[in-house]
Amino acid sequence: MISQEEKVKFLKELVEIYSPTGREEEAAKFIKERLEEYGVQAYIDKVGNVIGRKEGEGPLILLAGHVDTVPGYIPVRIEGDFLWGRGSVDAKGPLSAMLFAMLESDANVIFAGLVDEEGFSKGAKELEIPRPSYIIVGEPSGVDGVTIGYKGSLTARFVERIEKVHGSLGIGAAEKLIQTWLQISRNFGEGFNELSGRIVRFVAYEREFDFYGEMIINLRTPPGYTPPSEWDIIDFVPAYEVDRRSPLVRAFVRSIREAGFRPRLKKKMGTADMNILGPRFGVDAVAYGPGDSRLDHTPRERISISEYLKSIEILKRVLTKLGNLD
Structure with a gap:
């Protein structure tokens, strides 16, 4: 012993x-x-x-x-x-x-x-x-x-590139990404069988002719969850x-x-x-x-x-x- x-x-x-x-x-x-x-x-x-x-x-x-x-x-x-x-x-x-x-x-x-x-x-x-x-x-x-x-754990990347317009005429890349996050997170819950998550990285800025934004998120996924096929998935563990x-x-x-x-x-x-x-x-x-x-x-x-x-x-x-x- x-x-x-x-x-x-x-x-x-x-x-x-x-x-x-x-x-x-x-x-x-x-x-x-x-x-x-x-x-x-x-x-x-x-x-x-x-x-x-x-x-x-x-x-x-x-x-x-x-x-x-x-x-x-x-x-x-x-x-x-x-x-x-x-x-x-x-x-x-x-x-x-x-x-x-x-x-x-x-x-x-x-x-x-x-x-x-x-x-x-x-x-x-x-x-x-x-x-x-x-x-x-x-x-x-x-x-x-x-x-x-x-x-489960899902890490995904979202990118927005929008042709630059005057600020009074439309929204930029950052706002589009925020809309995406609000859509994803609207049904979040705290239980084991519910989706939850957070934003891991968020950057947005103006370039010469466009607005650019990138958001990386991590979701904690319940049993049976399947991510949308159109997402850019970095890593997914069910x-x-x-x-x-x-x-x-x-x-x-x-x-x-x-x-x-x-x-x-x-x-x-x-x-x-x-x-x-x-x-x-x-x-x-x-x-x-x-x-x-x-x-x-x-x-x-x-x-x-x-x-x-x-x-x-x-x-x-x-x-x-x-x-x-x-």
């Missing part, structure tokens, strides 16, 4: 490696080296993902988290029960919890630390491994929660939701309950690599991990150390239950 002190030390050292999207190499190398020290075969693939393979009993289970973080350095420190630092919650805490659960179980596991999750999920899209039977994605759900659904009756979900519910918590099934308004990996391999996927997702991307990002350690024990229970399904 690995000591609790060593588990906390690993997480702290990983968080101390600043790894915003596009700069994951040092963190991936750190994880690879530590996996090898623990006796796990590991390598870094062509896109920068760090992969570990631990053969064991039962069906093959993919444990996949992401190595990258959003930008913004937060001084790494431990204050009481909390470890502060960029990525402590999203998602190096969940990634570390999965790593130690794998090490302390007899399950048949592939561990994947993926790159570019905060970008366009190149790591998940390019992951080349044998088809697993189940997928667990490392994202903060809280120690007592398991995420069974994520909205929504994903697993059946709550899945053996994977049931394994989490039982394990969380056995650990003394009341299980919570969550559907999130964001998007994660779960949206890509579940459909890509055609198997059930959920997301689980310690941490309060409301702290994601904020200057207050910190994780409860006790929750991190408890989540490892829950993941070990889950792996054992899944291993007995074969």
